[in-house]
Amino acid sequence: MDPRAVVASNNLAWMYAERGEQLDQALQFARAAKAELPDEPEVNDTLGYVYLKKNLGSLAIPPLQQAVATNLKNPVFRFHLGQA
Numbered sequence: 001m002d003p004r005a006v007v008a009s010n011n012l013a014w015m016y017a018e019r020g021e022q023l024d025q026a027l028q029f030a031r032a033a034k035a036e037l038p039d040e041p042e043v044n045d046t047l048g049y050v051y052l053k054k055n056l057g058s059l060a061i062p063p064l065q066q067a068v069a070t071n072l073k074n075p076v077f078r079f080h081l082g083q084a
Contacts, residue, residue: 009032
């Protein structure tokens, strides 16, 4: 509800994407989180993951690459990048 609640926006975007529901809303939440925390790997992964769920792999690659680059040890980020 609060557009400044970045963590909540990111988490809600992730939950929607994971369920494959309300993907347009998930994308809005993920973009809002990215605008506030552009270098946060979890935010970049969420944005990329939402793009993946919307079958927009080419748009998913840049944020997923950024997530991997800033957190090399997270296998989930690497998996999402591989899917893209």
